[in-house]
């Protein structure tokens with residue numbers, strides 16, 4: 001693919017990185033080997049965004065529901081996240097990438113939270129790409145938290161219920177500072193949203209890849225974006 005036309009590149013891509021476990025299982029490896037291989041696909045997706053001019057990349061790295069997995073797998077994912085953050089700190093700075101998070105990150109282990117805070121702080125001035133990790137994230141949880149924050153403002157007399165608009169809701173979500181995703185990629189052939197960005201994906205184009213996430217590499221990302229560039233978005237108009 002040559003350089004894509006600027007207006008046909010999505011500004012914000014969101015990805016449900018599914019199929020790590022199945023990738024590992026198919027090779028007779030432990031599930032954590034699938035997650036490790038998945039971390040390499042994350043690196044390629046970041047590079048592809050930089051090359052193609054995508055400004056925001058949101059990755060569903062750990063869902064609220066993932067807390068129900070066996071403790072051993074949760075520990076492996078947290079360790080991987082910590083390693084990822086330790087190695088990405090420098091790389092993100094070099095590549096002008098800013099890191100942010102959405103989700104109830106206060107529930108993550110302290111060592112992860114420290115690494116996150118460090119990389120977020122170190123990369124806060126970077127401007128080429130914003131990588132948003134959804135960690136301990138669930139859309140219904142996010143909407144619940146937003147509703148509580150709005151209710152508290154009403155209770156305090158700071159907000160009139162008659163003034164609650166769509167924008168009021170959007171401003172109280174974890175994603176308040178980011179544009180909505182234009183394009184959602186989900187791997188491993190599942191046609192589900194799995195409690196991911198339910199509000200924010202209202203008008204997103206969807207792309208389902210049959211590949212498991214560890215097999216979804218730069219060329220796959222490029223092909224998905226080519227598909228996006230051929231679509232016509234109408235936002236409910238004719």
Ligand code: FPP
Pocket residue numbers: 017018019020021022023035036038039042059060061062066080081084133213
């Ligand atoms: C879904 O595969 C993937 C996850 C639950 C975790 C995603 C995490 C990574 C890609 C690790 C690296 C990311 C960072 C940011 C360090 P699954 O386990 O549900 O696969 P399955 O459906 O085949 O079991």
